[in-house]
Amino acid sequence: MSNELRVLTEPDWKAWLDALEWAFGGLHDAPEEQQLWRDLLDFDRSFGLWDGDRPVGTFGTLAMEVTVPGGTALAAAGVTTVSVAATHRRRGVLRSMMRRALDTYRESGEPLAILTASEPAIYGRFGFGAATQSLAADIEIHRVGLDLPAGVDDIALSVAEPAAVAGRCEELYARLARTRPGMFPRQPGWERLPLLDPPQDRAGASEQRYVLAERDGELAGYARYALKPEWEAAGAKGTVIVRDLEAADPAAYGALLRYLSGIDLMSTLSLANRPVDDAFLHMVSDVRRARTRVQDRLYLRPMDVGAALAGRTYATEVDVVLDVSDASCPWNEGRWRLSGGPKGAVCEPTADAADLALPVAALGAAYLGGTSLAALAAAGRVEELRPGALARAATAFTSPLAPWMPHGF
Missing domain, CATH: 3.40.630.30 (Gcn5-related N-acetyltransferase (GNAT))
Structure with missing residues (x-):
């Protein structure tokens, strides 16, 4: 051979x-x-x-x-x-x-490499850590009420064919993509991805449509969805399949959620990929009947530890020396001093004594703020070498919004 x-x-x-x-x-x-x-x-x-x-x-x-x-x-x-x-x-x-x-x-x-894993066990040995999770839900819309925020009735809704409105929706997505860690500011060509809707992949569902949420003529949100009709002896029990839902404010989100939950002949609202802190969790009357499930999504590894850690900000001031092990990328091996806070950071090699020791996969898992360094330490993935360093670093690495990967690649 x-x-x-x-x-x-x-x-x-x-x-x-x-x-x-x-x-x-x-x-x-x-x-x-x-x-x-x-x-x-x-x-x-x-x-x-x-x-x-x-x-x-x-x-x-x-x-x-x-x-x-x-x-x-x-x-x-x-x-x-x-x-x-x-x-x-x-x-x-x-x-x-x-x-x-x-x-x-x-x-x-x-500074970074990312992937999604069909078999998660494979990629840890190459230094990739699970950095985001996604939330799926199947909401029983006839048994779940909605507690919606103020301003929902000021939102105008309209249904449109994808090709006619995709450009406006892509502009809104581009603005929102900078507001949550893990999202992808899409490069030229990627705007074609949401328009893919081959009949062979619909599994009995309709072609997709968009519903727009506008306030005074300005786009404040949109959802991309399809309908999957189904019937039983007692009547209709179809499913609304939501593929994208983006909103710039709570009222637009609430208006879209109310619309998607109220389509005739449908009994389930299926959300396949949402952030784990998604707003619908706090708008439904009975979260148990949302039948939520959580799954790993984006795997991340720093390709350049210094550039990666210096490229993000931190929730609190931090000054910590990390002893990083990385068998696949030996240039990352060694001690790195991370100093910074909410306004920026620097990260450089150092000879100083280490405060924490961790493999690069654990650093990748914690990098976007969705996985706690303290939780990784509890699993034996991070070792605290200086008392108190773990709590301070874990707090600094957090993110106000849970990181989220909006679509696969």
Whole structure:
């Protein structure tokens, strides 16, 4: 067997994509979806491992940005389309592709790398920590009342076809993307993502629509949704499937929630990916009948510990020396002094004694403020070396809003 790891090229695309789709179950994406990811993929930093004339491993990279605490958007390498053929398991295929990618990301200068994990157990060994969670809910809308904020009746609602209003919605999303850690300020081309709606992926649901929430002609929020009708002997029991819901203020959010909960012939409002501190939790009369579920979402690793920690702000003043271990990126190994607060921070190598010791995956998990350093310490993932340092650092790393990844990649 002669394996060759090489950069993805246009002539290799079709075979590379076929290998990826078979690795994920053999179902092929719609042509428009394939074209979008082909256009977004950074071919120069995407790879395939070839065994003779066939690809047996795929590894893609997207040039992305992620909002961090304080509202800055940092460059991030988005790891995507990772697969290994079943015939080539346990031969170091993924490790060789990841090694090549991490070295490339360092050369490119991104302070962060991010991914979503189809199998979470895989990526911790490469330094990725679970940095955000998402909340899903299936609200029994005929058994749950709504306690809505003031100003809801001042919001005008209108339903529109996606192509007609997507531009306005994208402008609102761009403003909101800087307000919560974990969100992605979308680069050119990504505006096509919400418009993807291939019939083969609807699973019995309708085509998608938008509902706009406006105040005095200004867009204050929107939801992208589809309807899945269903009937039983007693009558209709359909589902409203919410794919996006963005609002600039409580009244706009409340107006959208009331609309989505009041569509005729529907009995369930399904929210698939919401922040764990989403506002609907405090607007429904019975949160138990919202049937909520929480799941890990965005995995993050610092590619450059100094640049990553200096790129965000902190809830309180902090001066702490971190002893970081990082087997995959040895340039991050060692002690780093982090000094800063709500207005900014610096982080540089130091010879001073360490206050906390932790692996880079734990630092990635805590980086966006959604996972407490104290909770990681309770699990043995962070070691306190100076009494009191853990509590102060854990407080400084927190975020007022829970970090949230708004869509997959």
